Amino acid sequence: DVKVTQSSRYLVKRTGEKVFLECVQDMDHENMFWYRQDPGLGLRLIYFSYDVKMKEKGDIPEGYSVSREKKERFSLILESASTNQTSMYLCASSLPGRGSYNEQFFGPGTRLTVL
């Protein structure tokens, strides 16, 4: 059974802390994604990685960075957490290519609260 796992389901951090969210996939997918999900706004892409050490900014990259040192792992970093980064964070992966290959596989999400 294919799987995308995220390191925590729930996380509570303080303003100004450095926060790491980890995502691991076991499908040997080249593409990995980080989204945040907020009520009324749907899913918004933060960063996209199409290969090890390669990354591309999404729609809302401000305040975030990412790291992809190994193919199976994609980390989202909040350099200095702020209360407006309280959200649900979703990781996904997919094969390269288009059409049917655009299907993304999602992790269960991390609900982050910044106090």
Place this chain on the structure above:
Amino acid sequence: GDSVTQMEGPVTLSEEAFLTINCTYTATGYPSLFWYVQYPGEGLQLLLKATKADDKGSNKGFEATYRKETTSFHLEKGSVQVSDSAVYFCALPPGGSEKLVFGKGTKLTVNP
């Protein structure tokens, strides 16, 4: 740019009612179209997809037909169950890219 627009809801139905969730798209060319479902407390999972015009995707009693004439991909189910209560997202790859852009989601609640 390429985008999807879906009815925002929330939608509340009784068990065994007919469901339609509207999704229209704006795109250059004919991208693949997807419906994802998110059950409470979980991530998204693919519900169904269609890769070309006139294709019908189906899964778990849900269906959607890719209609290029009306640029639509409406989700339908003939008889909903309480277990269908979830948030439903329509999506497509913008500009033929390897990413997806999602609609804002439609929350469905089915009452017994």
